[in-house]
Amino acid sequence: MKIYLVGGAVRDALLGLPIKDRDHLVVGASITQMQQQGFRQVGKSFPVFLHPDSGEEYALARTERKTGYGYGGFDFDAAPTVTLEQDLIRRDLTINAMARDSEGQLHDPHGGMADLNARILRHVSPAFVEDPLRVLRVARFAARFHHLGFTVAAQTLRLMQQLSDSGELAHLSAERVWQETERALAEPNPEIYFELLHQCGALAVLFPELAALQGVAQPEAYHGGLDALAHTLLALQLAATEQAPPSVRFAVLLHDLGKALTPKSEWPRHIGHESAGLKPVKALCERLRVPNEWRDLALQVCAQHLNVHRALTLKPSTLLKLFDRCDVWRKPERFSHTLDASRLDAIGRPDQQQAAYPAQAYLQGALAAANRVCVKAIVADGFKGPAIREELSQRRLLALAQFKARESNS
Template structure:
């Protein structure tokens, strides 16, 4: 029985990154051997065990054979005769197919170290095409490791395009697609994930609401005109600079979906695209089973973004209605999230965003109010609501 450190831990170590978790492959052992040593089996589709002390994952060396369509359509074989090289050959990318022995020796049959040094994302073998999830994983790696300027090897991109053409990606479950997408959205360069999927022609099948924006002109910051799809990717890039909040980034991704529905005669203007975006955001979130709190913020940003940008010119009454719409008293974080999402749409990083300072001052003025002096009959119901509204309105009137 021999244990080797594999996968992301070896890759990140070679890149000089902190190792967040360690996975191991076990050669020359059986499930009974590990169970006898106190390991706990957790894998249902293939034998994975938790170490009795460290609780790190140990997987028996295995091979896989494609038997049906989809991410789970594999027959797994894990015996004591499976070698380490055979196990590494079933992995997706060469940079994930490096193992490290206990003495530090690296086992690298696919040339992963060279690809790491030359910044290539390259498939290990033609078996790459057997798992459609790998298309999304390559796009996610491109996003998560964008700081290293990794490129996708031409032959790997050709395989990804062939997988898209075959229709295999349609077998992926919504949960798997969203899991990869959410991880990519949390990366340092979420726009790269969608750019790769656009390049391999997977975007239309997976995210038609975003794909339909490409080829549609729109006004950018100032008088310039930009492609709507490119504008969304640039706004997503901007959001990653401003916030690490997944909800903010998801809202930025969805905020311009409605521009695909505006009449061509109006281009590059998109009147009422915010309203047109609402059913598209609903469809996007329902199809991918996006968590409700992300859906709520995305819909809210689409609805209020024109008012946010116009807020310094709004009347006190409209401002107060906006604050109620944002539900800032029960959810004060909402104001920050919405402002960040709207600020992300301004692609010029040197441009200030006056609505942010103005609305924060408004919120602070409203938050400073108290209602301890209300009479017994004014503590609930329409009477209280009217008094609270009037006092808040007066505070905004004085501010303006």
């Protein structure tokens, strides 16, 4: 038996990047031989083992044949006669289809090194189209490696288009789509993931709510001529540049979905798009089984981003209403994320990227003032039962009025 290091570990080492997982390929061994050597089998659909000491993954070399729809519809042959070349040719991208043997020799039958040097994401073979998940994987790798200069080969993009047109994407499970999307959101250029999905037609299939933002006009004065999709993706890019948490990036991505529902006759204005957006945000999150915490932040940003923008003009009672609706008392971190996402919306336009956003500090100050109201003091003053809550609101309101007066005088 011969063992090779394969996939991401080989690619990342060649790119000078830190290595996360080390995947190994075993050629010329049977399942029984692996078990006899103490490897523990974990793969359900094909033979993958864990090393008894290191816990690293060892997969038997295999060929694949498509037998049905989607990601799972495959037949595998993992016989000891399957060669290294046969295994590498079934892989997605040439830069992922290199192997290194135990003597340190690189095995690169598909030009992975040349593509790595030329910064090209290229499919290995026409069998690329047998796995629709690869549309998302390529877009995710493009989002990860964009800053290193990588682009997708024209022919690979055509295969991604072909897969999107074929209807195969509909067979991907929600978990798979979300898993790739969540990872893409954490990459340095998540906007590239969505741009590529849009270019190949996958956005309209998997994220129709987002694709519908394309061509939706917005007021020139606020958005510098960008349509709603371009504005959203610019704001997403800025979110990644300032290393906002992925949940904030996701909320930024969905904040304007309501704009796709404005009747064209009202363009470029989008009155009420915050409340109109709640339905598509919910639909998208439900369909992809987005974690509740992420969904709730996205809903809050969608509903409140305009209120946050105009914070300085809000009456103390409206400020209190905003805080109550956002449940800032119990969820301060979520509100702080809502402020970040709203600021990213405000600066996500060509000429505003360095602009100040006073609403954020103002709302943080207002919240700190309201938070100084102490429940213990209310109880000590003799309030009981529901009267405590009532008095709490009154005192918070007073604190906000005083805060607002101080701010207008300064």
